[in-house]
Amino acid sequence: MRPTKIETQKGHEIVSRDIRRQLESGELAPGQRLPSLEKLAEAYGVGRSTIREAISALKAMGWLDVRHGGGTYAAKTLPQASAAGLLDLSHGAEAVMEILEVRKILERGTAELAALKREEVDLARLRAILARMATALEDDDASGGERADLEFHQAIASASGNPVLNQLMDSISQRLSETIGRTRELWFYQEEAEASRLLDEHRGIYEAIAARDAAGASERIGLHLAKVEKVLQEALGRSAQDGTAANQKEE
Incomplete structure (x- = not known):
């Protein structure tokens, strides 16, 4: 190079x-x-x-x-057109929006219940996951960060003490894993220095749960998911503009 x-x-x-x-x-x-x-x-x-x-x-x-x-x-196979990457990204973002709608409904209630029912073992598990998130950030380990992100949200469901909520999170774990990876890529692509802020948001959710602040836990995870939604919508808008520009160039 x-x-x-x-x-x-x-x-x-x-x-x-x-x-x-x-x-x-x-x-x-x-x-x-x-x-x-x-x-x-x-x-x-x-x-x-x-x-x-x-x-x-x-x-x-x-x-x-x-x-x-x-x-x-x-990459072994490179994108063929200048706008192809962003167009594929927008297509993925549309799919992520569907699972995000489910998450907004499910996870706010789950976090609220976790704040009321969590035990010390749940808090210890969440702290350990946050520590792995921080290590992944320091080591620039994107895959490790994605796995820790998924485990964090699953651990909140476990802390709710409700086996049905826990099963619901497990049932969408594969989709959740895919969408967390996609949203993290979009997040870091669109925003400068967002990795540390993302970690801080997860810490804030943990702090509310640890303080048994049910309303705060629900609000914090809601704000977190609202930020994810904003990034996705911006990605869709930018990709649409790039696609239009690419078509006009071809004409």
Whole structure:
């Protein structure tokens, strides 16, 4: 790789564009491993968070493959059109919206009940999951972060003490896993430095449950899901605009 040093407030966009240029030109071959996060940050002259945002964006659009514990690789099959990645992203976002509607109904009540019925063992489990979330963030482990995110929401259902709610969460666990992964990609693609804020939101939910604040727990998880919904809607709107622009260019 021959990255160009940059100094800009939106460095992640420049980094993303430069890595994509190398992918399109063949300078980075399909399946080729990229340098580590630290080496990329040093090469581009930016912080690790800037590189993380650029990689998240390219992963979300299908240009990169991030493997748990195995580094970041150029995708073996690259997107064929400039707007293809975002169009695929919007299609995925539409599917996520359906499960999000279920989550908004189910999880607010589950969090409220968990705050009333939780036991110390439940709080210990949630703290352990939050610790893994923090470790995944420090290690730039996207897969580990996604798994911890899923386990956190499942642990809240378990803390509710209601076996029916627990079974309902288990029954949608596969869809939940897929949508959490998709929303995290969209989240980090659209927003700068959102990884730490996402962790803080989960901590806030935990604190309300630990304090037996039923209304607060319901409100915090509702705000969290509302933020996810906002990111999805923005992704859909942006993708629609890019699709229109691509069609006009072809005409």
